[in-house]
Amino acid sequence: MSHTLTSPVYVCADNIDTDQIIPAQYLTLVPTIPEEYEKLGSYALIGLPDDLYPTRFVPEGGLKTPYKIVIAGRNFGCGSSREHAPIALGAAGVEAVVADSFARIFFRNCVATGELYPYDANERLCDVIKTGDIATLDFDADTLTVHGKTYSLKPLGEVRPVIDAGGIFNYARNTGMIAAKA
Amino acid sequence: MTLTEKILARASGKTRVAAGDNVWVNVDVLMTHDVCGPGTIGVFKREFGKAAKVWDPKRVVIIPDHYIFTADSMSNRNVDILREFVKEQGLPYFYDVIDDPDGHWQFDVSKGQTQKQYGSKYTGVCHTTLPWKGHTRPGEILFGTDSHTCMAGAFNQFATGIGNTDAGFILGTGKLLIKVPESMRFFMEGAMQPGVMAKDVILHVIGDIGFDGATYRAMQWEGPGVYGMNMDDRMTIANMAIEAGGKNAMFPCDQKTIDYVNERTAENGTKSEFEPVELDGDQKFIYDKVFDLSKLEPTVACHPDPGQRKLAKEMSNVSLDRAYIGSCTGGKTSDFLAFAQVVKGKTVKIDTFGVPATTKVVQELKDTQWDGQSVWSILESAGVRMTENASCAACLGGPVDTFGRLNTPMKCISATNRNFPGRMGNKESQVFLASPYTVAASALTGKVTDPREFIS
Numbered sequence: 001m002s003h004t005l006t007s008p009v010y011v012c013a014d015n016i017d018t019d020q021i022i023p024a025q026y027l028t029l030v031p032t033i034p035e036e037y038e039k040l041g042s043y044a045l046i047g048l049p050d051d052l053y054p055t056r057f058v059p060e061g062g063l064k065t066p067y068k069i070v071i072a073g074r075n076f077g078c079g080s081s082r083e084h085a086p087i088a089l090g091a092a093g094v095e096a097v098v099a100d101s102f103a104r105i106f107f108r109n110c111v112a113t114g115e116l117y118p119y120d121a122n123e124r125l126c127d128v129i130k131t132g133d134i135a136t137l138d139f140d141a142d143t144l145t146v147h148g149k150t151y152s153l154k155p156l157g158e159v160r161p162v163i164d165a166g167g168i169f170n171y172a173r174n175t176g177m178i179a180a181k182a
Numbered sequence: 183m184t185l186t187e188k189i190l191a192r193a194s195g196k197t198r199v200a201a202g203d204n205v206w207v208n209v210d211v212l213m214t215h216d217v218c219g220p221g222t223i224g225v226f227k228r229e230f231g232k233a234a235k236v237w238d239p240k241r242v243v244i245i246p247d248h249y250i251f252t253a254d255s256m257s258n259r260n261v262d263i264l265r266e267f268v269k270e271q272g273l274p275y276f277y278d279v280i281d282d283p284d285g286h287w288q289f290d291v292s293k294g295q296t297q298k299q300y301g302s303k304y305t306g307v308c309h310t311t312l313p314w315k316g317h318t319r320p321g322e323i324l325f326g327t328d329s330h331t332c333m334a335g336a337f338n339q340f341a342t343g344i345g346n347t348d349a350g351f352i353l354g355t356g357k358l359l360i361k362v363p364e365s366m367r368f369f370m371e372g373a374m375q376p377g378v379m380a381k382d383v384i385l386h387v388i389g390d391i392g393f394d395g396a397t398y399r400a401m402q403w404e405g406p407g408v409y410g411m412n413m414d415d416r417m418t419i420a421n422m423a424i425e426a427g428g429k430n431a432m433f434p435c436d437q438k439t440i441d442y443v444n445e446r447t448a449e450n451g452t453k454s455e456f457e458p459v460e461l462d463g464d465q466k467f468i469y470d471k472v473f474d475l476s477k478l479e480p481t482v483a484c485h486p487d488p489g490q491r492k493l494a495k496e497m498s499n500v501s502l503d504r505a506y507i508g509s510c511t512g513g514k515t516s517d518f519l520a521f522a523q524v525v526k527g528k529t530v531k532i533d534t535f536g537v538p539a540t541t542k543v544v545q546e547l548k549d550t551q552w553d554g555q556s557v558w559s560i561l562e563s564a565g566v567r568m569t570e571n572a573s574c575a576a577c578l579g580g581p582v583d584t585f586g587r588l589n590t591p592m593k594c595i596s597a598t599n600r601n602f603p604g605r606m607g608n609k610e611s612q613v614f615l616a617s618p619y620t621v622a623a624s625a626l627t628g629k630v631t632d633p634r635e636f637i638s
């Protein structure tokens with residue numbers, strides 16, 4: 001993948017749980033079936049309360065989001081173990097989430113699936129950046145630049161090569177932990 | 183080492199591990215259900231090939247429980263995907279909703295929501311089924327595609343929730359790479375006072391550390407207060423480790439644990455050998471706090487997350503539209519008995535739904551007689567809408583026709599474990615988490631109510 005990504009951002013607050021990322025009624029969709037994967041994307045973040053989030057993440061009737069970067073507060077992805085959550089975001093076209101902190105299973109599912117890069121911010125960005133702002137994420141320098149101001153992010157460290165490889169299976173094969181695909 | 187470190191060291195073939203180490207562990211049991219099973223199977227086939235076989239059929243447990251009693255055709259199809267896979271792989275532990283291994287599951291709307299619609303193998307909610315059917319054992323490693331898999335930490339085992347991709351990896355290899363979590367110790371002294379339940383203990387603790395206060399950590403429970411608790415209480419507490427962000431919960435093993443497990447493994451013919459891990463002198467904790475159980479009072483977690491702690495007695499001004507008792511945390515037989523104790527001979531004031539966690543709970547409530555009346559009928563006489571169809575039901579909302587689902591904005595007090603916006607259905611609804619006692623007392627008054635008003 002390219003080493004920088006420039007996109008409008010979508011900003012949400014603290015404690016966005018998996019029910020808000022992908023509400024339970026859509027969990028009947030099976031992510032490994034291609035049409036259902038696409039559909040999951042169309043419902044990404046549809047559980048956010050309308051009064052707090054008047055801008056829809058995925059436009060009505062669309063499959064993809066214009067926001068390839070999501071900015072969030074503390075504890076993003078808390079709640080259930082549903083892998084549908086990072087997958088819905090990834091299927092909608094999100095490439096990275098930059099948050100104050102992540103819930104454990106969500107973070108792990110991002111890495112395992114290789115769907116998106118879960119970056120920890122060094123300062124609280126969700127208070128200073130607004131939905132629709134254009135940001136550039138530099139994956140090598142670990143920085144996010146918005147309106148000419150550059151914020152440093154915590155390097156992804158040992159999980160970076162796993163996501164680069166496209167998830168744990170590719171990574172495990174590349175590094176000889178499991179046999180190559182027959 | 184802490185109990186969690188000891189189990190992970192053993193499972194990775196090392197003499198010692200420390201928090202922060204990444205280790206490959208051998209998996210004892212993998213559990214999946216109808217919501218994440220089809221995706222897990224999809225990952226397994228995509229990665230290991232169409233003809234691949236699971237690493238060990240006896241170590242895979244498949245429990246349809248989430249979206250079962252619904253006319254939603256996708257949900258019904260997902261149970262069929264599980265059945266197909268079980269047949270193809272020859273898996274012995276599949277608690278199917280129908281008896282015919284070649285059949286198709288279809289919910290019959292005309293029979294309604296409350297009348298039994300399952301065959302002889304069906305059990306209900308996965309985390310409550312696992313111990314009942316003899317799949318939890320001290321010292322073992324259990325992964326499940328569900329965040330409340332941590333409930334089995336009550337049995338002195340390492341148990342945690344994972345996603346489909348990790349589960350697909352385990353299906354093919356029997357192993358998983360995990361990071362050893364830091365441990366926090368919650369040391370319990372004293373005993374719970376009348377009107378206080380294990381649910382109040384865990385809601386109190388989550389309120390104390392914050393609902394991300396245990397992120398990526400093991401929550402280890404110790405002390406005389408813990409040994410005083412029965413296995414149901416320990417399960418209620420372990421279940422909600424994830425509501426504080428915890429990776430797992432861990433209880434020491436005592437005679438109660440051993441007796442419980444021995445009885446269930448014998449009854450079901452599952453593996454009966456196990457090796458508990460014992461407490462060490464040299465444990466390192468990142469957090470260590472003593473709690474006095476006798477000081478705790480009925481506690482409520484308010485909308486919109488499990489960390490919003492208040493005392494029930496401070497909330498008598500909050501009026502409610504609905505009460506709900508059910509789920510892995512709050513739908514066990516002991517939970518319904520506590521609930522029935524409060525509502526017996528009275529009538530609920532608001533819509534009240536009761537969903538037993540398992541089919542065994544249904545049977546036990548029908549078999550238990552108080553003054554010549556079954557507990558089941560005591561609950562129904564009090565106006566509780568009971569369903570025989572044990573499942574997750576409205577605990578996580580689910581398809582719109584789900585029993586008890588909040589389909590309009592309303593305030594609901596619930597014995598379940600999670601109350602993020604939209605969790606039980608409508609995203610403008612508010613859910614208050616409480617013990618079965620508190621839910622029962624509140625159902626009687628229509629307001630959040632301290633149950634000690636009703637318990638002598």
Ligand code: SF4
Nearest residue numbers: 307509510574577578
């Ligand atoms: S009862 Fe609720 S918390 Fe328990 S497994 Fe089912 S959905 Fe999850």
